[in-house]
Amino acid sequence: MTWKHSSSPVAKKFKVMRSAKKIMGTVFWDSRGVLLFETLQSGETIKAARYCQTLDKLRKAILRKCPGRLTNGVILQHDNATPHTARVTQGWLEKYGWEILPHPPHSPDLAPSDYHLFGPLKRELAGKRFDDDEELVDHVRKWLQNLDGSFFREGIYSMVRRWQKCVDRLGCYVEK
Numbered sequence: 001m002t003w004k005h006s007s008s009p010v011a012k013k014f015k016v017m018r019s020a021k022k023i024m025g026t027v028f029w030d031s032r033g034v035l036l037f038e039t040l041q042s043g044e045t046i047k048a049a050r051y052c053q054t055l056d057k058l059r060k061a062i063l064r065k066c067p068g069r070l071t072n073g074v075i076l077q078h079d080n081a082t083p084h085t086a087r088v089t090q091g092w093l094e095k096y097g098w099e100i101l102p103h104p105p106h107s108p109d110l111a112p113s114d115y116h117l118f119g120p121l122k123r124e125l126a127g128k129r130f131d132d133d134e135e136l137v138d139h140v141r142k143w144l145q146n147l148d149g150s151f152f153r154e155g156i157y158s159m160v161r162r163w164q165k166c167v168d169r170l171g172c173y174v175e176k
Helices: 048-065 087-096 112-125 133-146 149-168
Strands: 025-030 033-039 075-077 099-101
Touching (some): 033 048, 112 149
Parallel strands (some): 075 099
Antiparallel strands (some): 025 033
């Protein structure tokens, strides 16, 4: 209810729109660019077996895009989510000799995707409307492909600086 005079104009009613559903996307990238980008089907969740399938795709993408890189070893940074720490995932990582860069819980300021990739992606998508999921995914894929190589180098190099600051401060570190 509102207070108004009898001669006041009629209040406008706004159409309530359902909020957009979310699409789960996974991006693996290094200092040269995107290695793998994939999305989940609606209703699909990531469990350990599904995550291992994604790691298989990542391994194939590295073989295709960066021949010889696997022989030098892979250092993967992921958080402590259940699919990442599950026995089946740990077995997969051991099988291929991939090293895990530890990631302290609740430390988005030490994860390059959190502080370097997702902010610009959110700004890119702000205010845009898409007719369907495929249009959105296509837009994100093109945006990722069009990012300059320096964008990815900067993200990895800033990770080194942030981790060094964390080590220098004995783990008491929050980027401001």
